[in-house]
Amino acid sequence: MEDDSRSGLEIRPVTPHDLEQFNNLLAYVFQVTAKEVEESGYEDGELERAKRPVLEKSDVIGWWHGDELISQLAVYPCRVNIHGRVFQMGGLTGVGTYPEYAGHGLMHDLVKLALQHMREHQQWISYLYPYSIPFYRKKGWEIMSDHLTFDVKDTQLPKSVPDMPGHVERLEIDDPDVIETYNRFALHNHGAMIRNQLNWDEYWRWEDEDERIAGVYYDENDLPQGYVLYWIADEVFHIKEMVYNTQEARSGLWNFVAAHFSMVEHVKGNIYKNEPLHFLLDDGDIMQTIHPYFMARIVDVAEFLKAYPFVEPDKPVHFVVSDPLAEWNVGVFGLWWDDKGQLHVTDRPVGEAVKIDIATLTTMLMSYRRPSYLAQIERLQASPAAIKLLERIIPMEEPYFSDYF
CATH class of the missing domain: 3.40.630.30 (Gcn5-related N-acetyltransferase (GNAT))
Incomplete structure (x- = not known):
């Protein structure tokens, strides 16, 4: 992309004072009609007022062309249960770019900033409802639940x-x-x-x-x-x-x-x-x-692994992770348990190796798909011994998620 494609554009926060532009961009991108709003039980102006608390509670960033909001996303702060442990979760929502500004990498930059923001706020996992599964897969999200x-x-x-x-x-x-x-x-x-x-x-x-x-x-x-x-x-x-x-x-x-x-x-x-x-x-x-239905993405591999409730201590194993957006997730993440059963996460290649990308690691640890299946379809590379180890330490319960944001 040529530098002049962003001439006059800047990234800055979207505040509650920008609610009308925030809603207008979403309505245009997702073609929400006045009829649909009315059928949902809203009267004129009520939907904008109803969305204000979301904008106030969320962290919203956007690309601006002067005073015009042209591309945006919101990080919606939530909490979720992951195998019995409550995690802070960054819900990615309100994502949209006007078509005349598409193709210039604007959303790519916003998503990278959103991941940095989640990391700073200790939101080690992110959920989103995908308007395009391929689009978000390229950015490291993967399917984690069904409808x-x-x-x-x-x-x-x-x-x-x-x-x-x-x-x-x-x-x-x-x-x-x-x-x-x-x-x-x-x-x-x-x-x-x-x-x-x-x-x-x-x-x-x-x-x-x-x-x-x-x-x-x-x-x-x-x-x-x-x-x-x-x-x-x-x-x-x-x-x-x-x-x-x-x-x-x-x-x-x-x-x-x-x-x-x-x-x-x-x-x-x-x-x-x-x-x-x-x-x-x-x-x-x-x-x-x-x-x-929903997709998920690990925001910070090391911190997520430290908090993750593995079934029981086992032999050492390490992940060799690739990530298209978050450089802090690229590298070796070793797991080993001490004599008291306490998990330690290290950057050393301890035990068996598992080569995996961030999206596959996410869907595996969310238990949407099992390690043996992911190895079978060549979404990860590991020895049979490593696969058996992962099968033992990753909980079995499939995810349940019925919300929408």
């Missing part, structure tokens, strides 16, 4: 489990018991967002909250153990999300859904984990789709 949708006919609904000890109550979607149930769920489900109020606001951003209902399952001790967020329209029972902390709650919630048998012809819904519903149904011949 399944299902369509169950009324005749295929699971038979009610009799004599359930608990019961379901219909409540407002922001009832404290809904929040508390999700909090416990998130702390026990790898990958999940630990939601604060701003995260909940974003969770409902493109929904008409007035039409959504929460069905909460209470056990025999009146403790909330699960919920289904839903609405009914045109003889379809729509499930936005079903969360349960016990299998009893799962059965109780499906009893509740099945109790609508006479009112609906289909139940359509979402599952945010690669856990197909058909196996749980007597008639498993249902329509299901699976799509990649």
Whole structure:
């Protein structure tokens, strides 16, 4: 790129005073229409006001041409559960460039700055919802979770489990018991967002909250153990999300859904984990789709490895990591455990070698894909002994992530 392609351009922060330009750029790039905003339950001007807290809480940077914002991204501060340990996470969002300024590497520079910012704020992992998987793969992100949708006919609904000890109550979607149930769920489900109020606001951003209902399952001790967020329209029972902390709650919630048998012809819904519903149904011949959902990227390999909850101490091993954007992630990262089982991360090539890029390392440690599979498709290079070691020390649980930002 020639130097004059950036003549008159500069990088500087985007502040809440720039909210209108921030929203206008997003609306143009993603073609969000006034009709879509209206159908989400917003009246004129409400969406901009609703997005202001996100802009205030996030760190937003952009390329400016004079007073015109032409390219931008935001780092949305979040917390997530990674195999039982809470990590600070930098959510990359609000990404966009006006087409007349595309092709000049503007976003490349913004993403590099965003990674530096996350590192400075000890956000060792980053999530994003990709508008282009290839684009973000080139920058080191990789798929870490799936979004399944299902369509169950009324005749295929699971038979009610009799004599359930608990019961379901219909409540407002922001009832404290809904929040508390999700909090416990998130702390026990790898990958999940630990939601604060701003995260909940974003969770409902493109929904008409007035039409959504929460069905909460209470056990025999009146403790909330699960919920289904839903609405009914045109003889379809729509499930936005079903969360349960016990299998009893799962059965109780499906009893509740099945109790609508006479009112609906289909139940359509979402599952945010690669856990197909058909196996749980007597008639498993249902329509299901699976799509990649969120992507993740390790921001700082050394710090992420130090905090990562490996299953148990094992033999030494080292990663030889490549990274297209973060030079601090390029090199050797050795793992060894002392006599007390304490993990140490070193820049020495201890034990077996694993040659891997940052995207593959991320999806592997997020347990979206196992080491043996990644070796089979040649996404990493390592000896059979090294692969077996990785299989032992990396937890098995697949990620669950149902948020959007």
